[in-house]
Amino acid sequence: MTAFVPSNIFAILPEILLLTLALLVLILDPFWKEASRHLNLGWLTAGGLLLTLAVSLVLARPSAPALVFGGMLRYDWLGFAFKMFFLFSAAITSLFMMDVERLGRRAEAYMLLLAATLGMSLMASAADLVMLYLAIETTSIPLYILAGFLTGDEKSTESGFKYLLFGALTSTVMLYGFSLIYGFSGKTGLYELAASFPTFSLLALGVLFMVLIGLAFKVSLFPFHFWAPDVYEGAPTPVAGFLSTASKAAGFAVILRLFMVVFPSISTDWSLILAILATLTMTVGNLIALAQKNIKRMLAYSSIAHAGYAMIGVVAFSQLGAASAVFYLIAYILTNLAAFGIVAAVGRVTGSDDLKAYYGLSRRAPTLALMMMVAFLSLAGMPPFGGFVAKVFVFAAAVEQGWVWLAVVGVLNSIIGLYYYMIVLKYVYLYRMENEDEEKHPIPISRPYAIALTILSIGIILVGVLFGPWFGLASSSAANLF
Amino acid sequence: MQFPILSVIVFTPMVAALLILLINSERKTEIRVTALAAATLALLLSLWVYFTYDKVAAGYQLIEKYNWMPMLGISLYFGVDGISAPLVLLTGVVMFTGVLISWGIEDRPREFFAFLFILASGVFGVFVSLDLFMLFFFYEIAVFPMYLLIAIWGWIKTREYAAMKLTLYLFIGSVVSLVGALAMYWQSGLRTFDMLALEQAAFSPAFQNLWFPFVFFGFAVLGGIFPFHNWSPDGHVAAPTAVSMFHAGVLMKLGAFAALRVGIMLLPEGAKTWGGLIMALALVNIVYGAFIAMVQTDFKYIIGFSSVSHMGLVMMGFSTMTKLGLTGAGMQMFSHGVMTALFFAAVGMVYDRAHTRDIPKLGGMAKPLPLVAVAFIIGGLVSMGMPGFSGFVAEFPIFMGIWQVKPLVAIIAAISIVVTAAYIMLAVRRVFFGSMPAEFEGHIGTITVYDKVALVLLCVIMIGLGLFPSVMVPWVQTGVQHILSLLGGA
Structure with a gap:
């Protein structure tokens, strides 16, 4: 029993609940009648997210910041606060999704929304490069699909595909940056890395630049902003709203942590x-x-x-x-x-x-x-x-x-x-x-x-x-x- | 605990606005009665504030302080001094008369009164805020409803253009000041937005000289200072009557007041350095504004430019930084507020009946609208600075103050008195006397009892203040004394 630390479970309580909710959506979906399906799906998702929010607020508030799960995650207020923002925006987005044609009646849409939220939650608390990259991809892939969800609609398809191409390209550059960081320092933990860049070096600046490209894409920073208008225009409106808020906030959570912790x-x-x-x-x-x-x-x-x-x-x-x-x-x-x-x-x-x-x-x-x-x-x-x-x-x-x-x-x-x-x-x-x-x-x-x-x-x-x-x-x- | 009168006065219009929004939009009478009740309450409260102010004790009074965000030193900090107490009263008066004048608005009166009251809340808030952050907060609240009020209910030909121009000018001004205010906040090292603490911060002269123009001119945009006055006549003309009254009567004072409170009082050294420029610009305001008013053929533009000219006198009073000049400026803010509210009310009443403001097409309005004519003439006398009216009490000290500092400027500025007399008298003759054009015969209806009450109230204030200056001058003087002590003089 020594390996089990209860507080570790609390660190990922929102994620556990999110996963449960996503599975619940998929399991219950076939049992619902077509006429009321969108209502059931929407209310279940929104209600479940708000419940997750409430339960996490009561049970899983972090105390002193700590690295958990072998340094993969950091259990602190920055991550926790952002998780709450994501849960809230996902709940609101699922309310908006309910009445949208060809989106609100499909359980996959809600499942993808929940999966993306799960990814964002991990992004906010990731404390290791590997974890961080996985979290970013877990967020991005469902969002690519959601943006192109209206398959019969040319604009939506274009939107999804464009988002995927630019996203894949920038995240590859970022991954290359991560691999360089690992190659030069031999470490992947964010909180250990700062020691590897104690002074100014061109290397640090170059690596930072590559990582920045991936994150700049996420938060639509110039000059990696040009995907945003096309993607937002084509994506279903609630999804565009989610992309422009939660997804962007997740990018900022990573920027804050990475820049302040690794490259001070x-x-x-x-x-x-x-x-x-x-x-x-x-x-x-x-x-x-x-x-x-x-x-x-x-x-x-x-x-x-x-x-x-x-x-x-x-x-x-x-x-x-x-x-x-x-x-x-x-x-x-x-x-x-x-x-x-x-x-x-x-x-x-x-x-x-x-x-x-x-x-x-x-x-x-x-x-x-x-x-x-x-x-x-x-x-x-x-x-x-x-x-x-x-x-x-x-x-x-x-x-x-x-x-x-x-x-x-x-x-x-x-x-x-x-x-x-x-x-x-x-x-x-x-x-x-x-x-x-x-x-x-x-x-x-x-x-x-x-x-x-x-x-x-x-x-x-x-x-x-x-x-x-x-x-x-x-x-x-x-x-x-x- | 003392009754939190200032919070009540700030939030009364806001609460009234929310109540009005809850009334069904078809029940117009109920909406108007609610609005009038709230405005009456605000007027009574402002009278109370004004008369409870202890001018012997001086300083800031009726203080209320609630910590809003201790982390950054933001508090809800209200209090009045001798300069702001009359302005609170002015806001009460203009709000009350504005509601009376707007009784006849038929297009969406619910939204009209709601927006007007949100504006009023912002105005009260700026006048009583002793916290710099809250001052900006309320300042911005006062600016935006103006856009909707002008754009929706204004004069159809120019309202879109004028409303956008006005909002952008004022917003630019306020955000430029905001940067200056933030610079002060950090420079002081006190980590507080409390203006009384910042007054004592003793900023270095170099800092003051650098930031004074940002803060002062940012706010002075709303005070209509040359060359940033351009929004003001267009805005006045496009606005519906009550909004013009509010706008010229109170809002422009907001700019002048904030420029004084944040610019001159917090950065006195900067004010001394830049005083010459302010005086020069104010001189342009006064003289140029008067001449432009002279050549207008639109009745409302005359008053619009006369406001520019008169607000120049307020700025001029500030720039003298003498006891006389500042006292005059404080009085002028009140006097001009009442006077210009009266002017715009009178112009609105003529326009509503004649459906034109083109002066050559008007004439003989004194016969069907005698009270409007009398009121306009009284306003005109105030505007010329005739003894016995409030204008004299205000303008005479300003001119004396300038004379003490720069006699030549006083002489040039005095030209405006002649020009003012000329354009006012021309307007009176052409609009109210002479022969009435045939198409108006029998078509000019009388004014309502609400209009009459508003006009009489405004006239009584101006004459009363002219005959008994002691009901206001001592108030203003206590405020001026404090400003002078900050400026380092006696």
Whole structure:
């Protein structure tokens, strides 16, 4: 019995529950009637995920950070907090998926969603290169399939295939980087590796660059961002929402851990590289978003820009910086999920993702329009919504460490952002539909959408107003890194 | 424990907005009554705040402090001083009269009042915040509803353009200030956003000189300082009446106030260095604004540019950094707020009945709308700075203050008084007197009792303040005394 340490089980409790849930979905699926299948599947997945979230919060909170399972995983607040974010976003996504044609009735879709979530959970706590790579692939492969899930739809197929090609390419480069790290140091444990790179070396920088390529793809950092618009546009909307939030957050969890733990010795170098990438990411994302006519493409470019803002927190390379990046991700996950949820709800009825479909939305669906305003203003960084506080914190972290120019770039970018978000709100509130009679047709919102969007809207306001506890959570995750 | 009056006043409009949103949009009367009730309450509360302020004790009073995020030193920290107490009262007055004037809005009144009240909450919040973070928080809350109010209910020809321009200008200004504020936060080493602590932080002169322009001009954009005033007349004109009142009456004060509180009071050395530039720009505001107002043919643009000119006087008062100048500026913020609210109310009433603001097409409006004409003339007298009206109490000290510092500037600025008199009198003659164009005969309806109450209230305040300056000047002076002590003078 000496080999068995109970706390080790708690370290992977969310993963165990996720796996159980995934199997349960597959086992129960054949027993359900076609008519109610999507309801059963969706509620089971969402309910199961929320239950997992609750159980993990009660039982599996980490105490002192520890390496478990032979150094494969680290049981700490950073990993745990991110796991909770993933569980939450997956639950919301499964609510959004229920009513989507050709997606909501297929048990495989939910199973893939759960598998991807499982992979992300492991990404967040992986403390070994091998584990990390496996976790990343466990996340990516289900997501490739989900993006191309609508097999009869050319765009969705293109989306899945594109995602697969770019994903495979960048992850190969990253794997090559990992193999070099192992070749030169003979170790794979992240927490042992730092000793192998005690001072600046070109080798360390080169390796870091290769690894960065794989992770930059995950979080859609310039110049590895160009897949995002095509993939988001073609993928089923709830999946696009999941890709732009949970998947991106998982990438950030790895970046935070890897850069702060393995390469602190060359932090001045990678900070500068990341600062330049963040600048380009924000600017390119925002400028191209200006020209978009399709709301999913616009949100894709906007989510590229948001990766840039969150990156500012990483660049700051301080406890506050890491905390502010985590806080930014909390606000961003809530907000972007809400934005994609609204797009899914509208797209389901109007059958279009064109910005024109949003003309006069406030007259057809006042509540949906109000939620859209909440989400978009939060993206733009207006109080009392989460986006404002999150932006202030990352800028504050940047100024603290002397990155004033980066904060100024961020600030200027948020103005461009405000402009295109407001244009959408203008269509929603100000414009009339071309055929004004159509305005009398309300947009029905099904119950799962209503529940999910209400939770998200309240969450956005809560994070924006009572930011203390959330920042406390972000801080304690960041504290584990230092 | 004392009654948390300032929190109540900040959150009253917010709660009212939520309540209004819960009412069925078809029940317009109930919506209006709720709005009026909330506005009355806010007015009473603001009167209470104003009169409980102890001007002998001076300093910051009615203080409330709740830790919001101790980790970063953010707290919900409210308090008023002699400068902000009158502005709180001003907000109460404009909110009350604004609701009265908007009684007739038929298109989605529920959303209109809700957005207007969210705006009001933001405004109250900025005036009473003693925490820098919270000041920004409320500042941004005040900016955005403006976009919707103008874009949805504004003048159809320019509303989209004007609303977008206004929001972007103000947002740019505020985020630029934000960077400056963050720099102050870290530089001070106190890890607090408490402005009273930051006042004592004693930043190095080099730091102050570097960051002062960011902070001051960022906020001064909302105060309409040249060359960033361009959004303001367009915004005024495009906005519906009540929003113009709010906008020119209160919102521009928000910019001036924040520029004073965060710029001059926290970075006094920087203010001394950059004072000359502020004075020069303010001079351009005053004179150029007045001349541009003179050549306008749109009734509302006249008032819009007159606001630019008068806000220039506020900035000019700041730039003197003397007791007289600052007191005048504090008075001018209140006086101009009331006056311009009255102007826009009067213009709106004429426009609603004549359906044009083109001055050559108007005339003889005094006969069907006598009260509007009287009110507009009183506003005009205030605007010219006639003794016996609040404008005199405000502008005279400003000019004296400038004279003490730079006599030449005072002389140039004084040109504006003549020009102001000219454009006001021209407007009065062409709009209210002369012969009425034939198409208006018999078509100009009377104004409602709500309109009358609003106009009379605004006029009474201006005359009352002109005759009894002692109901406000001592308040402002206590605030000025504190600013002077920060500036290092007596």
